[in-house]
Amino acid sequence: MFAYIVRRLALMLVTLIGISIVIFFLLRIVPGNIVDILFDAAGFVDPADKANLERELGIDQPLALQYLHWIWGLLHGDLGYSYVSEKPALQEILPRIPITARLAGLALLFSASIGIPLGVISAVNQGSRLDYFLRVVSLSGLSLPSFWLGLLILMASVSLFGNIPIFNPDPKTFGEMFTTYCLPAMAVAFRSSALTMRITRSSMLEILRQDYIRTARAKGASEASVNFHHALKNAILPVITVVGIEAAFLIGGLIVTETVFNIPGVARFLVEAIRWRDYPIVQNLVMLIAVVVVFANFTVDMLYAVFDPRIRYTD
Amino acid sequence: MATINYDSELRRAGANATHGWRRLGFFARRYVLGTVGLVIMVTFVLTALFADLISRYDPLTVDSAHALAHPGWQHWMGTDSFGRDVWARIVHGARISLAVGIGSTALGSSIGVIIGLTSGYLSGWVDLVFQRVTDILQALPLLVLALVMTAALGPSLPNVIIAIAIPLIPTVSRVIRANTLALRELPFVEAAKSIGMSETRIALRHVLPNTLAPLIVLATAQLGSTILTEASLSFLGLGIPEPYPSWGRMLSESAAEYVRTAPWLVIFPGIAISLAVFGTNLFGDALRDILDPRQRG
Numbered sequence: 001m002f003a004y005i006v007r008r009l010a011l012m013l014v015t016l017i018g019i020s021i022v023i024f025f026l027l028r029i030v031p032g033n034i035v036d037i038l039f040d041a042a043g044f045v046d047p048a049d050k051a052n053l054e055r056e057l058g059i060d061q062p063l064a065l066q067y068l069h070w071i072w073g074l075l076h077g078d079l080g081y082s083y084v085s086e087k088p089a090l091q092e093i094l095p096r097i098p099i100t101a102r103l104a105g106l107a108l109l110f111s112a113s114i115g116i117p118l119g120v121i122s123a124v125n126q127g128s129r130l131d132y133f134l135r136v137v138s139l140s141g142l143s144l145p146s147f148w149l150g151l152l153i154l155m156a157s158v159s160l161f162g163n164i165p166i167f168n169p170d171p172k173t174f175g176e177m178f179t180t181y182c183l184p185a186m187a188v189a190f191r192s193s194a195l196t197m198r199i200t201r202s203s204m205l206e207i208l209r210q211d212y213i214r215t216a217r218a219k220g221a222s223e224a225s226v227n228f229h230h231a232l233k234n235a236i237l238p239v240i241t242v243v244g245i246e247a248a249f250l251i252g253g254l255i256v257t258e259t260v261f262n263i264p265g266v267a268r269f270l271v272e273a274i275r276w277r278d279y280p281i282v283q284n285l286v287m288l289i290a291v292v293v294v295f296a297n298f299t300v301d302m303l304y305a306v307f308d309p310r311i312r313y314t315d
Numbered sequence: 316m317a318t319i320n321y322d323s324e325l326r327r328a329g330a331n332a333t334h335g336w337r338r339l340g341f342f343a344r345r346y347v348l349g350t351v352g353l354v355i356m357v358t359f360v361l362t363a364l365f366a367d368l369i370s371r372y373d374p375l376t377v378d379s380a381h382a383l384a385h386p387g388w389q390h391w392m393g394t395d396s397f398g399r400d401v402w403a404r405i406v407h408g409a410r411i412s413l414a415v416g417i418g419s420t421a422l423g424s425s426i427g428v429i430i431g432l433t434s435g436y437l438s439g440w441v442d443l444v445f446q447r448v449t450d451i452l453q454a455l456p457l458l459v460l461a462l463v464m465t466a467a468l469g470p471s472l473p474n475v476i477i478a479i480a481i482p483l484i485p486t487v488s489r490v491i492r493a494n495t496l497a498l499r500e501l502p503f504v505e506a507a508k509s510i511g512m513s514e515t516r517i518a519l520r521h522v523l524p525n526t527l528a529p530l531i532v533l534a535t536a537q538l539g540s541t542i543l544t545e546a547s548l549s550f551l552g553l554g555i556p557e558p559y560p561s562w563g564r565m566l567s568e569s570a571a572e573y574v575r576t577a578p579w580l581v582i583f584p585g586i587a588i589s590l591a592v593f594g595t596n597l598f599g600d601a602l603r604d605i606l607d608p609r610q611r612g
Binding site for chain 2: 011014015016018019022023026027029132135136139140142143144145147148151152154155158164248249251252255256259270271274275277282286289290293294297
């Protein structure tokens with residue numbers, strides 16, 4: 001087990017280094033940098049001023065050197081400066097993390113509490129009208145774009161309350177908390193709960209065909225006992241994997257939902273930084289997302305070994 | 316005692332569905348949801364192909380006199396803030412969604428097949444390198460990678476296709492690699508080797524055709540997510556540039572601003588995206604049941 005963990009950690013490191021190289025060079029293959037954008041907008045400007053600014057920002061150096069400089073800073077907690085606000089990137093990113101983390105946590109909670117029970121109900125009633133209906137609902141959940149759902153929520157809010165919910169950085173009442181976090185989280189969770197439901201359903205169906213389920217029934221166990229004590233307990237394992245997959249899945253939903261609801265989180269900040277070609281922000285945010293996804297997958301693998309005594313990583 | 320009507324049982328099992336319409340009828344009865352999906356997909360393709368015939372108006376013509384007209388006889392889905400007909404833009408938008416959907420799925424799948432086949436067949440250091448590259452691409456969410464790619468390449472139709480195709484490569488290459496590894500050990504490959512067939516010929520003539528079923532299932536499943544990703548990119552203003560009528564961009568223009576005043580600008584493009592993706596998802600599910608019964612839920 002120890003050897004396995006060490007190997008996985010080493011692979012994670014290789015992946016993260018690879019991502020840093022890909023992102024860094026990808027952002028710089030496009031002709032034109034932030035200085036070009038600024039100077040184009042200003043019309044004719046002295047070329048010496050342009051060169052000065054490039055030197056100041058460090059973008060006159062060879063790319064390999066710029067990359068090493070970034071990585072060195074990253075290892076020492078220095079993420080560079082935002083080209084747009086000229087503030088330290090860390091100072092720009094840190095306050096936005098709790099907002100997105102809260103949204104993601106709530107979305108995960110909603111998605112599991114809706115997706116898992118519906119998946120069980122659908123599997124237990126396989127082939128029935130209810131199963132058909134739930135499958136169609138889950139497929140439509142996967143088909144609705146999160147941003148459209150967000151816009152529909154805004155429309156409903158206008159027709160019910162006469163206005164659009166405005167983000168409140170410090171919600172005090174339940175109502176404020178609901179409009180600030182719960183509504184956007186629901187828009188994100190609808191899609192991921194559909195995914196959770198589908199995986200729970202197929203995992204439950206697989207387990208319900210096992211011999212020990214038949215044995216439990218033969219011994220006279222009630223349907224509820226068979227479904228919840230024997231089947232769901234074992235079927236829940238693959239559902240844990242979904243949390244790993246959803247880490248990546250949720251981020252996509254968060255990016256568009258934060259934009260729709262005007263939430264100043266990390267995900268919307270990424271889109272803004274991309275529009276402004278604010279490289280220090282973009283590359284650090286993408287690295288942050290990659291670290292979250294890679295660690296989520298690693299944690300899921302470890303949880304697998306903890307929850308399932310049959311799995312022991314010996315090699 | 317119950318009696319079995321063998322004729323009706325055989326009919327139910329599709330024994331008489333030997334050709335043409337009968338086969339189609341059997342498919343429609345057995346896979347109702349899949350048929351609904353197929354009908355939606357065919358409608359979607361026909362709309363894209365005959366967009367000019369279906370809509371009376373040009374999707375790009377500005378008509379300020381009729382800006383933000385409500386849905387009615389003249390413009391039955393209303394007009395946008397430039398007076399452009401929403402129905403015409405949705406119908407022509409199908410072309411963009413279809414082009415991006417098919418283009419990026421085909422490109423991503425082709426590259427994925429080449430990488431998966433080479434990786435599984437050659438093994439060794441080639442496999443190791445490809446696997447690490449796949450790990451790297453897979454560690455980033457589809458939308459994030461597509462966003463960075465469009466930012467790097469610039470917003471245009473071919474670039475959006477490339478930006479969405481690249482993140483699709485890892486999943487395809489993983490599936491093809493796993494299949495190739497299993498197929499490589501089978502007797503027919505060994506037989507081909509023993510009669511002196513070259514490795515490339517074995518890979519292309521014997522291994523590749525046997526990986527087509529899972530590939531088709533995967534490609535159909537990915538079609539929906541590519542349409543959604545294009546819509547998301549355009550919604551964020553980083554996808555297909557103006558004035559092309561992309562469904563996602565139509566929502567971006569109208570977004571929160573028109574939620575109050577012109578809800579038709581929010582409702583109709585959203586329905587178009589959801590319906591197209593829903594159709595491909597339904598059809599993809601049925602196709603998986605047919606071609607890959609082991610995965611059937």
